[in-house]
Amino acid sequence: MVTIKDVAAEAGVAISTVSKVLNGYEGVSPLTKEKVNSAVTRLGFTPNSVAAALSSKRSKRIALLVKLVVNNASMDEINMRYLFGAISSAMDNRLDAVTVFYETVQDMDEEALTAYLKSQSIEGIIVFGLNREDEVLLRLIDSETFKIVVVGSVITNRSTSSVAIDYAAAQYDVIMRTFENIEGNRILYIAGKDSSYSTALKLEGLRRIEDEMKTKAKVVYGDFSELTARELTFKYAEKSDVIACGSDLMAIGAMRALMELDIFKPVCGFGGIKLMAYAGKQMNTVRQDFEALSREAVKRVRELLGGAEGASYTMEYDLVRVKYRDALI
Amino acid sequence: MVTIKDVAAEAGVAISTVSKVLNGYEGVSPLTKEKVNSAVTRLGFTPNSVAAALSSKRSKRIALLVKLVVNNASMDEINMRYLFGAISSAMDNRLDAVTVFYETVQDMDEEALTAYLKSQSIEGIIVFGLNREDEVLLRLIDSETFKIVVVGSVITNRSTSSVAIDYAAAQYDVIMRTFENIEGNRILYIAGKDSSYSTALKLEGLRRIEDEMKTKAKVVYGDFSELTARELTFKYAEKSDVIACGSDLMAIGAMRALMELDIFKPVCGFGGIKLMAYAGKQMNTVRQDFEALSREAVKRVRELLGGAEGASYTMEYDLVRVKYRDALI
DNA sequence: TTGTATGCGTTATCAG
């Protein structure tokens, strides 16, 4: 292995000088800088990040906390996008990202989890899909032990930022869009779970519609499940003009139920996953750029690591109409 | 931060003794072992893996190389399973796993890729979904620079193992099963890609069927694409009694085409993903336990890291019949 | 069985 020592010898300078050049510090003459750089390429030197981490006491290591959520294909798609965005962004930012599944740490208490993360030299965490039931994580956030960015929920403190779209506005927009060219004002709203932070925000958007349209929506909870949404649609579809769902997967369930009932009512989802196109009909939804959300999260965790205070960041979304053929590739 | 030094002081022993106890070495009296352990818990000591890696020159770090493959929902499901299996297994084996996407390293040449991996202190790699077109990776394998386990392809050398099911046998089995209670012996076989290592093996299984059934299958390539499989089915379905596909996604495409044509022919897929159940009809497929494959890969890479020679390992598979309702959860 | 001493490759402080 070629080390910084070899580079120093080759360039005819001191080790500390090489280190300075490598890390882009001030106070190195262009000449020596050049000497060092050429030595680096000549020897094919690649810095040892382990030694750097030990010496600087900064690992630049972040954990990406995702939930597997078995039996939910839409989460697979979303998680892969999240991971891809975060990992490639981390690479660009010279951060070291490790993926951690909730499922593998869910049985730990806060102390054990902290110890585990510390033993891994983890300094920052990006949490995807946090909800109210994740008590240990919430306590971890409260403790401010790590720099944390929460994606998809709005929760901040001195060392915690959040990155999300404006759920209330998005929910409002997509339902409004779905009412275009539709008679009536009766809404069946199939919410996700009460434990999801976004659910309350989406309901806020619904409230605004209720106010504007002088109507009272029928709100039921579908647990983010296609099957439950399907059953709820069988039960309540008749008395509604539009069916709005808190997730795309539930929208698929609702759509399928309508097809089986052989009646047509406009349905809208929330998410913007590709999988939705499998439903077989057109429907409106809110498309989020999960990759961009994730990249933003990396950017923000880097800022936190750099000493910044936690803050809340809002990302853009699109309203889209997904068609069947979109899924065929 | 509490270090091994603090533990040594607390326990009243030397640093090296603590290290020995921590790493489970021989030659430590039960008494001192006990003293150390109690000091560890008393101080809440967690070893610093970075320092350990630097000192021992063994990072115990492996890379999980996955392909994002945009626009293919089935790969998302498979990759998430792979990652979950590998990451949780790595945790159990005290290995440090980092996820790397092909897409972020595909523009590197072998030298750059090696440098990148080395700078990350990566010693072993698990490659998911390797194919013939991944020239740089193939050269990396040839170089025997890293301990590598290839999942889903059979390719080995001194420092490379592979973990996969018996594709030929599985393909044979599932097609045979699909012929049960069916008249005729004409097969439309929609293969994946020629560049996929598993494709040749699956075709081997097909050959055996051709021999046994005294028939000659129509073999076409569907590029693992639902749409292409759909079009091929429109084109060739009429002259076949059974449609066998090299992947579940293509089987979905074939099934959809048949539904549109309003004719029934048995279809079989290959993979065993949940998503398949969205097709709307029943079909046979080969179910692989992706998580188990992945855990096995971690086990094997650990052996390689321990000095073992590369070898090929075969995993079990099931034949299953997937129903529509399976997707509704 | 236990302790001492050295080094892993880098960063960072402080003289020069």
Next chain:
DNA sequence: CTGATAACGCATACAA
């Protein structure tokens, strides 16, 4: 602007 040199926390050969 450049160069010694002391950490960083741990593993390990070697001495006791």
